[in-house]
Amino acid sequence: MTTSAIFDRIRIIPRPDDFLDRNVGSSGEIFFDQQANSLRLYDGKATGGYSLLTSGNFTQQIADTGVAVLEKTVTVGVDTVAGQSTGKFYINGVESPILEFVRGYTYVFDQSDVSNAMYGSHHGSSAWHPLMFALTEDGDLVPGNLHYDQTTTDHGIIYLLDDDPVSMRYYTDNFRSATTRKVLITVQSNAPDELWYWCHFHTGQGNKINISDPGTGSGGASISVGDTAPSNPSSGAIWFNSTTGILYVYYTDPDGSQWVQPSTGNVSLDYNNLTNKPTIPAAVTSLTDLNIVDGTAGQVLQTDGAGSFSFVDAGTGSGIVEGSNYRINIVADDSSVIVNSSTGKVPWTAIDGTPTTISGYGITDAAGGNFTFVGTTMDTADSSGITITPAVTMSSDLTVENDIRASNSVYAGEFVNTGAGAPEIDSATTLTLKAPDGVQVQSGAFRLASFNNAGRDALTPVNGDMIYNTQDNKIQAYINGSWRRIDDSAIV
Secondary structure, eight states: OOOOOOOSOOOOOEEOHHHHHHOOOOTTOEEEETTTTEEEEOOSSSTTOEEOOOTTTHHHHHHHHTTTEEEEEEEEEOOSSSOOTTOEEEETTEESOOEEEETTOEEEEEOOSTHHHHTTOSSSGGGOOOEEEESSTTGGGSTTOOBTTSSSSOOOEEEEETTEEEOHHHHHHSTTTOSOEEEEEEOOTTOOSEEEEEESSOTTSOEEEEEEOTTSOSSSOOEEEESSOOSSOOTTOEEEETTTOOEEEEEEETTEEEEEOOOOOOOOOOGGGOSSOOOOOSOOOSGGGGTOOOOOTTEEEEEOSSSOEEEEEOOOSSSBOTTSOOBOOEEOTTSOEEEBTTTTBOOGGGOSSOOSSSGGGTOOOTTSSOOOOSSSOOOOTTOOOOOOOSOOOOSSOOOOSSOOOOSSOOOOSOOOOOSSSOOOOOOSSOOOOOOTTOOOOOSSOOOOOEEOHHHHHTSOOOTTOEEEETTTTEEEEEETTEEEEEOSSOBO
16 A cells, blocks of 8 residues: 655745736646735646635635626826815725725725826825725824724725735735726724725825625615605715605715706606596586586575585575575675674674764763873883873873983973982083073082193184193193193182
């Protein structure tokens, strides 16, 4: 019995992809793919052989087969909103759209377009725009945040430069020198409901990614019924307006996002195209054209309330149709109601010649026509002002809690201040006191206005004006066109 040799280890020399891709090999031949970190098997027939499926190349293998794979072309272009010089990611020609992912699908972002490596500058890393994924907007460009693939969990992300799998660091460092650049992500079953795509070097270039399970709509889209549009809808969301009965779809295009009505095509509303339509006579000139049998002269048309009409004899007297309980309103030529048959009453407005004074209603006051107000307050229904046309005589005191405003003269025997504080008499112009026997100050001193020289000189005086000068501490009078000081002893 022959036994096979047993080896404790086998080392296969690694080979690059360019060699393995053009090699046909021999049946059973095995090579190690140094870029894919997997074995390459050959059958002597197929060029390039077959890559052994591993957890490391699973995403790429799925992408290569094209099963549940969606490819998106990435370019970098003008920021039409904020105008930032580093631009925005354009996904399939749309400026930084909100993306919709489905768990289990693989998405390929092709960054091979030169704008990804050059937009915004002609030199330096500032022109590089490697696309990344994160749980938050702008990833680790915001302190404390991470890349989505910088954890111990496999998130199904593969970076490809010239079709070779590379690390994220190698992808960002050698991004500009490569010819083809791709990022693959297979959305795992445990993926969150929301991710962000963003630029490794620049903020504000990407947008949000909504993630949903298969069969639940287009990446978080929803169906809503209500009289108001849903807030923060996702692209593809459906809303039925319960008030108008109109169906809307939330649609995102290059110009923005908005609710649109789905097209229903051309619908003919021609009467002849309707089914179960009633038969309408060609011309209706009388009730008989509507299949109502005519009565005799003088009869009236009545209904039983169940859709049947008939002619009956009209009653006489009080407006009640004979043999029924139907009452009739009496109306004037202008359609105003004179007698209301429901209430049996005559509206006030229908009465002719209504009195305009209290005495016209036969109301006579025993005191000779004077009015007595029982309450202590006289007011108007809307608290508007009360206008009294004739003169008013008050036989007692009049207390006014607010201001008194007079358009003409105020006559009084005496003015007495009973309030707290110092009363003031304020006038917008010259205040003139007329008293044939002179003006007397019977209690307290008469106090002149105080000014310094500058304040005095700013006045427009007339002869006879007097002030107290606070600079000289003297009384001064305007005499014969000039100010003169009044000393303690004499006028100088």
